[in-house]
Amino acid sequence: MADPDFQGQALQHLDALYNFAMYLTKRPPDADDLVQETYLRAFRFSHRFQPGTHLRAWLFQILRNTFLTFYRVREREAAVAEDGVPDWDPPMFHDAPEDDGATMEAHTDLERAMRRLPEEFRTVLLLAEVEGLPLEEVARVMVCPVGTVKSRIFRAKERLRGLLRDYETK
Amino acid sequence: MSERFDDTSDEMLGRRLAGELPRHTAPARLRVSIVDAATPRSRRPAWLMPMLTAAATAMVLVLAVMPVLPRIVPADPVQRYVRAVVSEHSRAIMWGARHGEVLPTALPWLTQESGISLNRVFVGDERLTFVAAEPVYLERQRGVAIHYKDSDGHMISYVALPAVGLTVPDRERVQIERWRPALLRDSGFASWVWKQGDVGCFLVSDMVSTDDIERFKEYFVRIRVATEPVPAY
Numbered sequence: 408m409a410d411p412d413f414q415g416q417a418l419q420h421l422d423a424l425y426n427f428a429m430y431l432t433k434r435p436p437d438a439d440d441l442v443q444e445t446y447l448r449a450f451r452f453s454h455r456f457q458p459g460t461h462l463r464a465w466l467f468q469i470l471r472n473t474f475l476t477f478y479r480v481r482e483r484e485a486a487v488a489e490d491g492v493p494d495w496d497p498p499m500f501h502d503a504p505e506d507d508g509a510t511m512e513a514h515t516d517l518e519r520a521m522r523r524l525p526e527e528f529r530t531v532l533l534l535a536e537v538e539g540l541p542l543e544e545v546a547r548v549m550v551c552p553v554g555t556v557k558s559r560i561f562r563a564k565e566r567l568r569g570l571l572r573d574y575e576t577k
Numbered sequence: 578m579s580e581r582f583d584d585t586s587d588e589m590l591g592r593r594l595a596g597e598l599p600r601h602t603a604p605a606r607l608r609v610s611i612v613d614a615a616t617p618r619s620r621r622p623a624w625l626m627p628m629l630t631a632a633a634t635a636m637v638l639v640l641a642v643m644p645v646l647p648r649i650v651p652a653d654p655v656q657r658y659v660r661a662v663v664s665e666h667s668r669a670i671m672w673g674a675r676h677g678e679v680l681p682t683a684l685p686w687l688t689q690e691s692g693i694s695l696n697r698v699f700v701g702d703e704r705l706t707f708v709a710a711e712p713v714y715l716e717r718q719r720g721v722a723i724h725y726k727d728s729d730g731h732m733i734s735y736v737a738l739p740a741v742g743l744t745v746p747d748r749e750r751v752q753i754e755r756w757r758p759a760l761l762r763d764s765g766f767a768s769w770v771w772k773q774g775d776v777g778c779f780l781v782s783d784m785v786s787t788d789d790i791e792r793f794k795e796y797f798v799r800i801r802v803a804t805e806p807v808p809a810y
Contacts, residue, residue: 418611442603443607
């Protein structure tokens, strides 16, 4: 396990990670589990962290990878129909479904629209606009080129504007 | 809100996200549970390892000196014989005969090695199958052991040893036809003990239940009638 100094530094980013986890999972218990698993992994593999690099970005990367590895799989498993045929769509750039009753209530149109964005768009906006990470760090978290990050931010905002307009007209 | 978005630029939208999107704060218990989960579990008590080491050392010492420790040997010579014969029978069950030989081919060799001459010997019938014969050394005496197996898989060992001073205990004697062997039990085995001249004869089996003893009596008769051991020298 990691030394106490590293643990202390990592735990300074707890709120940011939890916020990110909430927007990914949409459920507080899942967010709790995801954040806890993220920290345990970070502590276990703390020797792989390169001092001098952005600890927060590294933690975001672990959290997102954990989410994609476990929570996405769980969502897909839950979505498999009784006949064994999965009934989900490929996740890339498809809008998330409307929240069901089990998810936390969205208080604003902006929050509701964010939750409906595909994960790739949600993540890029949360990291770049909400958390203020430099584009290079966002690219590292999402394991893609910086140009792709810029493109996703642009498209994510377009999608977000569209959703907000829909809410206005309704 | 619509008028706010009609002319919202990317920059404005970014500022709205940073300023208006609700932030979720981690519950206090989450921090506690993370710290708890990351803390190594309590180590073994300090006294445990020395205790285990001492126990292991003691066990090794006991195993090392066990062969030279005084053994509880029955004072009764008959019981001593029976115990030795039962041990030999157990060994034969576990590992088979050391020098399993076929009768009657090996009789001369057996006589030479065991000091027991078998004028007549039971070589098996429809109930008991001969397995092997071999010389043995029990209670500081050379003797002969013959192993049989019945149709139910019971192993029966016949052992003949020189036993000049051996007295068959009267209290354990059982009348079987015209003979009165003693029935002794040891370590979960039953043994018929009798003497033919100066030779002590033992018939051992794991047949200990009431029904089995009745069958064991029949086996005794078959072997007793057909076997005649005498000291060879």
